[in-house]
Amino acid sequence: MQLFFIRLLVVIILPLCVYSQSATFDKVQFFKQEKPVPVTLEAYWSKIMNQKNTEGKVFPARLKATLDDSSHSDEPVDLLVRGHFRRDYCMVPPIKLSFYKSESSVMHSLKSLKLVSACRLTNIYGQYLVKEFLLYKMYNLLTDKSFRVRMLQLEYKDSSEKKGSFTNYAFLIEDVKDMAKRNGCKESDRVKVNTVSTDRRQMTMVALFEYMIGNTDWSVPAGHNIKLLESKDDSLAKPFCVPYDFDYSGIINADYAAPDPLLNTESVTQRVYRGFPRTMDELKDALATFKQQKDNIYALVNNCALLTSKNKGYMLDYLDSFYNIVKNERTIKTVFIDNARYN
Numbered sequence: 001m002q003l004f005f006i007r008l009l010v011v012i013i014l015p016l017c018v019y020s021q022s023a024t025f026d027k028v029q030f031f032k033q034e035k036p037v038p039v040t041l042e043a044y045w046s047k048i049m050n051q052k053n054t055e056g057k058v059f060p061a062r063l064k065a066t067l068d069d070s071s072h073s074d075e076p077v078d079l080l081v082r083g084h085f086r087r088d089y090c091m092v093p094p095i096k097l098s099f100y101k102s103e104s105s106v107m108h109s110l111k112s113l114k115l116v117s118a119c120r121l122t123n124i125y126g127q128y129l130v131k132e133f134l135l136y137k138m139y140n141l142l143t144d145k146s147f148r149v150r151m152l153q154l155e156y157k158d159s160s161e162k163k164g165s166f167t168n169y170a171f172l173i174e175d176v177k178d179m180a181k182r183n184g185c186k187e188s189d190r191v192k193v194n195t196v197s198t199d200r201r202q203m204t205m206v207a208l209f210e211y212m213i214g215n216t217d218w219s220v221p222a223g224h225n226i227k228l229l230e231s232k233d234d235s236l237a238k239p240f241c242v243p244y245d246f247d248y249s250g251i252i253n254a255d256y257a258a259p260d261p262l263l264n265t266e267s268v269t270q271r272v273y274r275g276f277p278r279t280m281d282e283l284k285d286a287l288a289t290f291k292q293q294k295d296n297i298y299a300l301v302n303n304c305a306l307l308t309s310k311n312k313g314y315m316l317d318y319l320d321s322f323y324n325i326v327k328n329e330r331t332i333k334t335v336f337i338d339n340a341r342y343n
Contacts, residue, residue, distance in 0.1 A: 031148035042157040052093040073106040090119035114173040148174040188228035195220040207275025214250025
């Protein structure tokens with residue numbers, strides 16, 4: 001009889017403990033915090049790097065993290081190598097982290113997240129990563145329909161001990177379903193959408209932001225570096241565009257980034273406006289948000305302790321050139337109306 005009651009208590013209490021452990025982790029708050037999270041990701045890294053081009057290959061790993069409330073997470077996760085160019089080019093391939101492996105996991109509610117790592121273990125590539133992180137933060141200032149990110153101080157530990165461990169910065173990108181949910185939306189399952197069929201104001205914000213950072217590596221019809229959201233409340237509303245993956249932008253100026261030959265530009269640092277025609281009133285309305293957030297955008301760069309003074313200067317100069325363009329109607333008309341695309 002005593003053994004029966006012990007087993008009964010285990011059956012009752014264990015699920016409550018699991019629920020309590022995972023319920024205390026606030027994934028929304030996790031992406032609002034600014035301090036880099038110390039994380040150790042232990043995996044068979046030598047094997048992962050040798051097999052990074054094997055499509056659909058899942059690798060087991062263990063993640064240890066010190067969270068914002070000083071609590072600790074130590075749990076199994078799965079790693080899925082993702083991406084195309086970075087997978088081939090980078091020493092550390094882009095990865096998707098799955099927290100589904102254990103329901104008792106502290107971070108189980110994060111589900112599955114993209115992990116963006118520095119492509120190579122040099123200071124210059126570390127700076128590329130920090131700059132891309134800041135671009136996500138800039139876009140957060142302009143619209144809530146944007147991906148939140150969280151910086152990690154990540155130790156890569158090889159479980160086979162064939163490679164020595166190394167530490168570098170990386171960042172996690174918010175799950176698209178979570179981003180959609182906090183905007184009263186859901187991820188669209190449409191395969192192909194024309195640019196003109198999306199929400200007009202949000203599309204204007206996207207095109208202006210991509211121009212500001214000097215990024216042309218995106219396409220709505222091709223679904224390239226763009227996610228689409230649909231309103232949960234209005235079935236007739238046009239889908240909203242949300243951009244991501246900014247590493248080809250001129251404000252980063254990565255040594256591997258090359259301009260699209262169709263644009264007839266010599267460098268990614270040369271801006272090309274990829275937006276469709278808008279009226280002056282529409283442009284002024286959207287640009288008002290850029291101007292209101294200018295000081296906060298500059299502060300992100302100036303206050304970033306991970307960015308070198310040289311890279312801060314470069315980013316600020318690049319932003320200056322954008323804000324000089326949008327400060328008067330003549331240049332706004334020339335760049336965003338006269339040179340808008342029509343197909």
